[in-house]
Amino acid sequence: MxxxxxxxxxxxxxxxxxxxxxxxxxxxxxxxxxxxxxxxxxxxxxxxxxxxxxxxxxxxxxxxxxxTPYTAQAAAPQVINATGYQWYWDLDRDEVAAGTPVEFHVTSADVNHGFGIYDADGTLVAQTQAMPGYVNRLTHVFDAPGTYQILCLEYCGLVHHNMIAEILVTEGSTDG
Ligand SMILES: [Cu+2]
Structure with missing residues (x-):
């Protein structure tokens, strides 16, 4: 249960x-x-x-x-800076470790995009907005290793469907 x-x-x-x-x-x-x-x-x-x-x-x-503060107890987050463009994602890092928090700093260079993280089964595990002029922080702990996909969740123009990036989640801990 x-x-x-x-x-x-x-x-x-x-x-x-x-x-x-x-x-x-x-x-x-x-x-x-x-x-x-x-x-x-x-x-x-x-x-x-x-x-x-x-x-x-x-x-x-x-x-x-x-x-308290609870955040100080957690392991240092792994940071991924993600920027949405028409029509692709730019990630400054695409490999993180499972079991340790990953902090996504998500923004956009042009129009609003939706930043959706999908597991290998195509299930949405976390999402936020990618907005020009703002950096949205999204913290997620990947429980299972594997290849995850970033898909755009907001229609942003002609090639919106092609905004796919991949993140490799590896077993255990890395340097962070
Ligand atoms: Cu889109």
Whole structure:
């Protein structure tokens, strides 16, 4: 089960629990109750919640902060400067290592292009825009070695379909 499926199921359970609480409160709302004991209970629950947050949430928060800034913990990115032209890509580097972040600095020399990275099966793995006057940064970690293709994702004129470049992703780490 993927992490997305797990979090979706957990969210669903939490939503159902919350809905059950609301329905329970609604069904009790018709009963006349003494106000003071209800208020006392509510304050007790609020106190317990507060101390759970302090005793559990605070240590977890501090623990999670130990690696900040997170980017400094990651290996130095491999940088590829990519420029789109009508109708080709210019990459200053076409070989990177799998498992280490690759930072694409993407721009265009003429019109808007779409910078799409496809794996060997033709699945889009990452994309950004290539725009004249701007440098868009796209960080991607290639999990699997292989040959990846850069295709233009925005119609940019007559030979748009021919804007294909290749990146070779090799096993393991390189100098970066
Ligand atoms: Cu294009």
């Amino acid at each position: 993927s992490i997305q499926t797990v979090s979706a199921l957990l969210s669903l359970v939490a939503i159902l629990l919350l809905a059950a609480v609301f329905l329970r409160v609604r069904s009790l709302a018709h009963e006349g109750r003494e106000y003071a004991p209800v208020q006392g209970n509510a304050y007790r629950i609020r106190n317990i919640g507060f101390w759970i947050l302090v005793l559990v949430g605070l240590p977890i928060t501090i623990w999670l902060f130990r690696e």
